[in-house]
Amino acid sequence: MRGTRKPVAFTWQSTDSVSGDITATFGTGRVFKGTYFQITRDTRVDRLEPLWHGWGNRRRSSWRYWAADPGPKFVKTYSGRVLANLHSDNGEHMRCRFTLISPQRGMAGGGEGRCQLSETDQEISAEFPRQS
Template sequence: MWKSSGARSGTMTANLSTGATYAGPFFQITSETTIEELGPLWTGWGNRWRWRGWAYWGPTQSTLTHYSGRVLANLGGPDGQMRCHFRLMRPGAGMAGGGQGRCQLPSGTIIDATFPPT
């Protein structure tokens, strides 16, 4: 579930099959996105931005370049932060077009994730 708070950002909630719920900000990365706008993505990760093989996660230009046209999220839950990246199914429609991607749980486990078109 997601709720937009602007043209390229908002909040997202993920309910896992385990019963755990994670929630936090998401950002659609476009050519206008700045590193400063993405500050909430790094909350809770300390210096572990590239933790456990998750490349391009950190406040750098390479993050913006690699994830251009995608959505990034940093969701807090009962045992820490879960980070996600999604490819939009219909980029022109933004989040409303749905997306699919992957999330990394605090344990390091990577799961497939989707959000349907609205």
């Protein structure tokens, strides 16, 4: 993860073709775990509720259409991307949005994007490699 003093490694496990579990491990040993969703035109917003856990109204507004009731503009804005909400053992949250390199391959196609830490609002660049 660029923008941090230590690198961050992302690992993930799909539960279906558009969602799964994701883990981010910082070089310092700090670990965040959570759920990711690949947004498609068929995404039902009510299925995305885990994305808002741990984020108050103040922090939701800093990402476009990131509200408790996001609606169709949210799906249109983030279609073809992966969104994730992770948390650490101490209760801090990190949300990520990735642009997929090969959307048809999902997470296996690799991607890059931004993550934001809840305690500091710091945004950092992030990437995960394509799997062969």
